Amino acid sequence: MLAKAAHALAEGQRKPEPKDLWAEPYFVASSWKPCAEQRDWQPSEGTNGYIIVTANGGINQQRVAVCNIVAVARLLNATLVLPKFLYSSVWKDVSQFGDIYQEEHFIDYLKPDIRIVRELPQELQSLDLEAIGSLVTDADVVKEAKPGFYKKYILPILHKNRVVHFLGFGNRLASDPLPLQVQRLRCRCNFHALKFVPKIEETGALLIRRMRQNVTRLGPLDRHLVGPFSKSMMKGERNRGAKVARYLALHLRFEIDMVAHSLCEYGGGEEERNELEAYREIHFPALVELKRTKKLPSPAALKAEGLCPLMPEETVLMLAALGFNRQTRIYLAGAHIYGGKSRLASLTTLYPNLVTKENLLSSSEIEPFKNFSSQLAALDFIVCTAADVFAMTDSGSQFSSLISGFRVYYGGGKMATIRPNKRRLADIFVKNNTIDWRTFEQRVRKAVRQTKRVFSRPVGRSVYRYPRCNECMCNT
Incomplete structure (x- = not known):
């Protein structure tokens, strides 16, 4: 199927991307406006301790x-x-x-x-x-x-x-x-x-500007993410005919901790199983004990239920099926991908304009953040939240949840977010060798489109992820 995807991307240079690829398809999303700033009480004196x-x-x-x-x-x-x-x-x-x-x-x-x-x-x-x-x-x-x-x-x-x-x-x-x-x-x-310190805001603004290839443009969330440094994004090409520099941000949740904790298999055979089991012994001893004492679902059953993180190979198939062309600029967020460059090969081969903060920043620009994983993650947060499209591969990720919530709260219904239904996709991927590319495209697009519905926050769910509720936003 990767060969079919590569062929489709090569052919795709001669046809336009799907009309709603870079937009939220539901106008009703724009009727929700931020209103969490409204207060209806007196300050607490904090006298109880x-x-x-x-x-x-x-x-x-x-x-x-x-x-x-x-x-x-x-x-x-x-x-x-x-x-x-x-x-x-x-x-x-x-x-x-x-x-x-x-x-x-x-x-x-x-x-x-x-x-x-x-x-x-x-x-x-x-x-x-x-x-x-x-x-x-x-x-x-x-x-x-x-x-x-x-x-x-x-x-x-x-x-x-x-x-x-x-x-x-x-x-x-x-x-x-x-x-x-x-x-x-x-x-x-x-x-x-919660606003990031100026050091993070300034570098975040720099990253966004470089992802937009220095084309003058201010996004809906820029000033909320980088404050006064959003002004720097207005410096650059002012030519009215300049091409719109859009980019997609991708959170590929495929670090070793996620992979090991999932109890899924990813095609690496006995060597992979031994490596992940050794990691669990050190970092997830309670999970190892649970495996010994209880019969847990098999990796195949977990996959069928959509409980395994998407592999890079599956992610690239999803992006290609959705219609993103080969020239799409992609910002890859996250830490070290399990399997390294070889695991990312399918993604970088089909989408050569894929970059990370390490690619975009010089050694002197990234130096102040080295050895500070939280500050590096804050930079990813800024660039992903400001992206024209944000794609997650694990909807349960706290990082992806916070970003999607920000995009809903400040995005005015214009910030497209891709939340794959992994259960539906798993069923499609299982059959990917027996169907043609066009059918595969249609099924993937339908599975992703179904997750874009606009609805208010379900009872018991996080306001950080689902801010469309009377407590956070007003439906106008």
Whole structure:
């Protein structure tokens, strides 16, 4: 099928791309407008005590944790100490909140909502929080905890000790039910209060400008992503006849941790199985134990259910079937792809204009970000969010979810996002050797088109991913 795709791309140079390829097909999407800035309450005085949070995970998990703890601080009428980030042996990044986000903007913007301070009062700094029962870990908080949990179990600790430290605060606040204004505060934090530091904004603007080949154009999300540096995107070709420089951003979620955790197989035979099992032994011991004690679905069954990440070979087939021509400029986000360059060969051969931030930046430009995976991920976040089309290969990815949410919130219904239905695609890929290219194209386009429906946030789902709801956006 890759040979058929290559032939189709070669033939495709002589025919136009599908009409709606670079656009959202549903006009109704434009009727939703951002309105999370609307407030209908008085500022919280934060008199019930202080909340410290040390968020775990990568930049995306940390971002969600920060927005959730802001909501918890409001629920408990507590003062929030500026968030800290837990060092991870996986991410190996010492970046703290102020290395990624603008602290002053965060504090000032949320002042009408909650009280935020930079550190605990002097008299509380010497307390042994674990000894007095003020250290709360993820194990102490149920997943998707409702407001009642915090009022019943956390508020008494605040009243008694005046401080609570949430260590490793992840997905520990329910999406529903929450009071409308508290839910709106979550949206306000994510879409308005968290702005990247100037160093990240400036380099993000530079990357976007280079992806657009220096053609003068300001995208709908540029000023929200890079602030004052969006002005630099207006420098360049001003020729009215200049070709529109569009680009597609692709988040290929195919790092070794994702591949190993999926329990799927990717065509590498016994060598691949041994390598991934060894990785699980070190990084996912609980999963290894589960494999030993329970009968889990086979790799083929997982694939059929759409539970395996798309391989680069499958991704290139999807893009070609959708109609992206061979000259499409593609920005590849993410860390190290499992299998390296050889695994990416099919993608780079059929789409030679594929680049990464490492290709686009000089050694001196990328140097300040080296060894800081979260800051590098922030650059990917900016370029992917600003792209004319964003394609994800795993809709469950936190990174892809946050980006698609931003594109909905600020995109005005114009920012096309490709969310493949992996279950449908898996069925198509299984039969790809027995059908002709035209039939394959039609099936892939139908499977992807079905995921572009415009709907309001389903109950219990994240407002960061699905901001089309009364708490975040207004339907005009």
